[in-house]
Amino acid sequence: MQINLEFERPEDGPASGPVTVGWFLTKDKGAILYDPPERVSVRQTSKTHAKSASRCPAVIQMESRYFMVKCPFDLHIGFGRDEKGKAHLINRAGxxxxxxxxxxxEVLVLVNEAEWRFPDRPTVQLMLPYCFIADETVYLTQLGTFAHYRPDPLPGTIFGGRFPVNLWPRPLMWAFEWHDPTKDLVLRRGEPLFYCQFEANGPDRPVQMVEAERTPALEAYMDKISGAVNYVNQSFSLFKAAEQLRPTKLLTPKAKG
Incomplete structure (x- = not known):
């Protein structure tokens, strides 16, 4: 029996063709440190054999839907407690x-111990200026770099997350749950830090990534939603209100010059 795996969707209209996602930095200070997001692709792999994984449509399809954000800093951090038992970070690089x-x-923060999910797993946050925006419903899922090998595995896991970037364009952070605080956290500039997967209306729609302008309309909208997480427990409950405040167009591709 032959199974048809093709998905039907309209050929024309706003929900057809590639979905455009814009990325931008929320600040210009130190912008040279932050590389543009890159599409995940395992390069320089063998494609000589017809059955090579590098030529597999399923592998190519999967890789094309993930974008990688690289680490902007070199950090070698340990965890410790002072004589009063208060948790703190240690700069091992000295x-x-x-x-x-x-x-x-200013870039790496130890989360208040009362907010850790587990009492023996410290949580740290790497503050980043990366932001994404779209003019139609697009969900971003932030997850670990499962396709990249680290010779020295991280001593914990990153916090994933999923939210609609069309309604909630907010700066991403890298949140890390330190499962083994006896081992140091080592991050290297240029190495993959996390992946972003984008889901639009239609499982087969490709993603077109562009650099976006921080227009006055976009900055004004972000001002209206910024900091809301500090005042409510469930920020997702604000999506409907955000949708009512949102202008129709917020994504303006940056002019190439």
Whole structure:
């Protein structure tokens, strides 16, 4: 029996063809540190054999739907407690650190211990300026870099997350749950930090990634939703209100120059 795996959808209309997702940085300060998101692709692999995984349509389809964000910093961090038992981070790199000691706390934050999911697993957050926007319903899922090999595995797991970027364009962070705090957390600039998967209306629609302008309309909308998570427990409950405030168009591709 032959099974038809093709999905039917309209050939024309707003929900057909590639879905456009824009990325931008929420600030210009230090922008040179942050590389553009890249489509996940295992390059320089063998394609000589017809049955090679590199030529498999299923593998190609999967890779094409993930975008990678690279780590902007070199960090070598340990976890400890002071004489009163208070948790704190330790800069293992010391004087050899690529980031000044006074600046590390601006990019890497130890979450308040009362907010950890497990009492023996510290949570840290790497603050990032990456933001995504779309003018139709698009969900972003942030997840770990499962297709990239690390010779020294991270001593924990990252927090995943899923939300609609068309309604909630907010800066992403890298949230890490430290399963084994006796082992150091080592991050290297240029290595994959996390993946983003984008889901639009239609399982077969490809994603077109463009750099977006931080237009006055986009910044005004972001101001209206920023910080809401500090005042409500369930920020998703605000999506309907956000939709009513949202202008029809927020994504303006950046002019190439």
């Amino acid at each position: 004087a050899g650190s690529a980031i000044r000691a006074s600046k590390i706390s």
